[in-house]
Amino acid sequence: MDYWEDLGGIPAGSGPSVVTIGNFDGVHRGHREVLSRVVAEAKKRNATSVVITFDPHPAVVHRPDAAPSQIMGLEDKKIFIESVGVDALLVLHYSLEFASQTAEEFVTRYISEPLNACAVVVGHDVRFGRDNEGDFRRMQELGKKLGFDVIGIDDFGEDRRCSSTWVREALADGEVEAAAEILGRPHRMVGEVIHGAARGRELGFPTANLSPEAEGFIPADGVYAGWLVDDKGRRWPAAISVGSNPTFEDVPRQVEAHVIDRTDAKVEDFNLYGQRVVVEFVQRLRPMVAYRGIEALIEQMTEDVERTRDVLAPGQ
Template sequence: MDYWEDLGGIPAASGPSVVTIGNFDGVHRGHREVLSTVVKEAKKRGARSVVITFDPHPALVHRPEAAPNQIMGLSDKKKFIEEVGVDALLVLPYTLEFSKLTAEEFVTRYIAEPLKACAVVVGHDVRFGRDNEGDFRRMQELGEQLGFDVIGIDDFGEDRRCSSTWVREALADGEVEAAAEILGRPHRMVGEVIHGAARGRELGFPTANLSPESTGFIPADGVYAGWLIDEANRKWPAAISVGSNPTFEGVPRQVEAHVIDRKDSGVEDFNLYGQRVVVEFVQRLRPMVAYRGIEALVEQITEDVERTREVLLSGQ
């Protein structure tokens, strides 16, 4: 997949293109329905499939104090868009100046002219341009004016429309299994493993602590069964802790993963410090609670590890 960070990266001979626009945070099942339509339509027309998205999310520019936490970082967004088979991704820097473009200016400058769009695929609830003045009908009018077809996509989902908001709600409640249903895959975070207080190691359960700069929506506090994927693309079963660990005072909120059964893996040099790893959340085991004394905590962690093993490895 070609990756363009501004209009200057688009080859002069590029086109024709079938284009879609959106934030695509999470690249959930509904998003993939749109992306798949773009890919199929482009192949049918002998054109290039192109996705336009924005960085940062517009809400972070207009109302940063109320902007939703992002489900995934830009690198994951690129990864999952590419997996659908899209030919090119254009990431436009979103600024206040950019937001002042009228609907016509945006479509002309960023879709019709540089990408030579022959078709635009959007949901019927699409909004674009200054103050969200553009809607589906306006896109159709601009298509007639600028020479491209407009293909509308209905909402995807059964009882409720698939949406990034729905994913965030599920994750905020710790319902990672429900989030996975909407996403079509386990929710994940990506970040560098850093040194922590080493309490887990002292208790006999060393953990990989994710950097505060890690990307991905942090689910509700609690203990989860999941996977850790290292830089060598090795997938390790892990008990994942999210929270401030109320058994100890003064511990900031953090995400840490204890890889289970690693001593039986045959890997001698198991050092994750400094690695950029992926942590996938499969099932929430329990909420985060405080324990009276180290012995009770160790007993509970031992149980968490056993339940993690059952959840992840029982069918293997």
């Protein structure tokens, strides 16, 4: 997939292209329905499939104090958009100046002229341009004027429309299985492993602590069964802790994964510090609670590991 960080990256004479626009946070099942339609339409028209997205998220610019946490970072967004078969991704820097463009200015400058769009695929609830003045009908009008077809996509979902908001709600409640249903895969975080207080190691449960700068929505506090993928692509079952660990004082909120059953790696070869790893959340085992004494905590952690094995066992 070609990756363009601005209009200057687009090769001269590009197109024809089939284009869609959106934030695509999470690249959930609804998003993939749209992206798949773009890819199919481009193949039918012998055109290039192009996705236009924005960085930072518009909400961060317009509502910096109330913007929702993002489900995934830009790198993950690129990975999952490419997995659908999209030919090119154009990431536009979003700012107040960018947002001041009229609907026609935006479509002309970023869709019609540089990409020679022959079709635009969007949801019927699409909004674009200054003060969200552009909608689906306006896109149709601009298509007639600028020479491209407009293809509308219906909402995807059974009882409720698939949306990034729904994913965030599920994760905020610790319902990672529900989030996975919407996403079409387990929710994940990506970040560097840093040194922690080493309390887990002292208790016999060493953990890989994700940096506070790790990308991805942090689920509700609790203990989860999931997976850790290291920078060599090795996939390890893990008991994942999210929270401040109320058994100890002055512990900041953190995400840490205790890898279990390292049967195919030497201990000395398993140093995750400084690696950029992926942590996937499969099932919430319990909320985060305080325990009276270290022995009770160790007993609970032992049980967490056993339950993690059961959850992640083949066929479960």
